[in-house]
Amino acid sequence: MSGDATRTDVRLKPGVVTGNDYQQMIAAAKAGGYALPAVNVTSTNTANAVMEAAAKAKSDVILQLSNGGAQFFAGKGMADGFQAKVLGAVSCARHVHLLAEHYGICVAVHTDHANKGLVPWVDALVGWSERNFAEHGKPLFSSHMLDLSEEELEYNLSECERVLKRMAPLGMSLEIELGVTGGEEDGVGSDHVDNARLYTQPDEVNAAYERLHPIGHFSVAASFGNVHGVYKPGNVQLRPEILKSSQALVQEKHATSANPLNLVFHGGSGSEKEKIHEAVSYGVFKMNIDTDTQFAFSKPIGTFVSENPRAFQYQIDPDDGTPYKKLYDPRKYLRLAEEGMIDRLQEAFDDLGSKGRSVAGA
Numbered sequence: 585m586s587g588d589a590t591r592t593d594v595r596l597k598p599g600v601v602t603g604n605d606y607q608q609m610i611a612a613a614k615a616g617g618y619a620l621p622a623v624n625v626t627s628t629n630t631a632n633a634v635m636e637a638a639a640k641a642k643s644d645v646i647l648q649l650s651n652g653g654a655q656f657f658a659g660k661g662m663a664d665g666f667q668a669k670v671l672g673a674v675s676c677a678r679h680v681h682l683l684a685e686h687y688g689i690c691v692a693v694h695t696d697h698a699n700k701g702l703v704p705w706v707d708a709l710v711g712w713s714e715r716n717f718a719e720h721g722k723p724l725f726s727s728h729m730l731d732l733s734e735e736e737l738e739y740n741l742s743e744c745e746r747v748l749k750r751m752a753p754l755g756m757s758l759e760i761e762l763g764v765t766g767g768e769e770d771g772v773g774s775d776h777v778d779n780a781r782l783y784t785q786p787d788e789v790n791a792a793y794e795r796l797h798p799i800g801h802f803s804v805a806a807s808f809g810n811v812h813g814v815y816k817p818g819n820v821q822l823r824p825e826i827l828k829s830s831q832a833l834v835q836e837k838h839a840t841s842a843n844p845l846n847l848v849f850h851g852g853s854g855s856e857k858e859k860i861h862e863a864v865s866y867g868v869f870k871m872n873i874d875t876d877t878q879f880a881f882s883k884p885i886g887t888f889v890s891e892n893p894r895a896f897q898y899q900i901d902p903d904d905g906t907p908y909k910k911l912y913d914p915r916k917y918l919r920l921a922e923e924g925m926i927d928r929l930q931e932a933f934d935d936l937g938s939k940g941r942s943v944a945g946a
């Protein structure tokens with residue numbers, strides 16, 4: 585009651601939010617009936633575009649790195665690929681910590697799918713947050729994801745417990761996956777799974793709640809027929825009511841208030857708007873977006889190059905001596921790419937209802 589009132593009135597300092605601030609940002613979204621886009625970034629161009637897009641929409645936003653995106657951020661040429669995945673994520677997080685407050689909105693920094701082989705990546709990043717916390721009183725990341733959905737449930741939950749025990753004292757949140765999201769994201773995932781596993785079982789969600797809720801803050805990427813990447817019409821149907829069943833079971837078993845779980849929607853690209861709204865009404869506070877923003881970033885570059893082909897073949901036109909420096913300057917087409925991504929994200933903020941709802945303002 586009074587809790588709900590403070591949630592919707594919450595005002596936070598702009599910038600990267602972690603700990604209690606991050607939890608308040610999520611609570612405000614759930615109480616306000618909207619969700620935040622979680623956008624994969626791979627570079628300062630895409631990271632800046634996400635912050636600019638959020639500022640333009642007066643929405644908060646979640647900025648996230650896949651392991652491959654983090655490696656790309658550090659540079660594909662770094663000899664030690666594992667180190668690049670760690671340092672690239674750290675570099676991007678520091679970039680966003682420095683700049684986000686100047687965009688005037690709240691930003692959560694997160695890492696995307698880490699399967700069994702990538703658990704050491706997450707462990708190394710938690711180590712960086714521990715050191716940052718010791719020095720500055722704040723972790724580098726708001727949250728990490730562990731995706732052990734391809735493993736046995738017991739292994740999945742015990743690893744999540746282990747990592748959350750380390751993260752909780754830093755005020756960090758853990759995203760877990762139960763059930764299997766179809767398709768693949770940066771090499772993690774599978775196209776060939778049993779159809780039943782594409783739908784998360786409510787009793788598995790309840791088991792996760794019982795194990796993790798006493799330890800710290802967590803969220804669940806539940807599967808309800810969602811598929812990564814370009815949507816392939818087929819035998820899998822989006823069934824958001826599965827999320828409702830999980831919420832209802834946990835609420836009933838543990839006498840909580842409505843929508844006790846923090847749910848995450850993966851593979852949302854190309855989803856029907858009504859299904860998105862329905863999922864948000866069942867406690868989804870975060871919807872990942874990657875495929876659609878990749879295309880929105882690249883398309884303007886394709887158009888620009890096809891409209892100015894000679895500027896990408898000659899510095900000075902051999903026929904008439906025209907200098908093309910202003911056209912091949914990478915800032916020219918990279919800015920067009922940023923603008924394409926910013927425009928596409930306005931649509932995402934609209935779909936999720938977060939436009940004009942930023943909690944930044946303290």
Ligand SMILES: [Zn+2]
Pocket residue numbers: 697765769812850851872
């Ligand atoms: Zn995903």
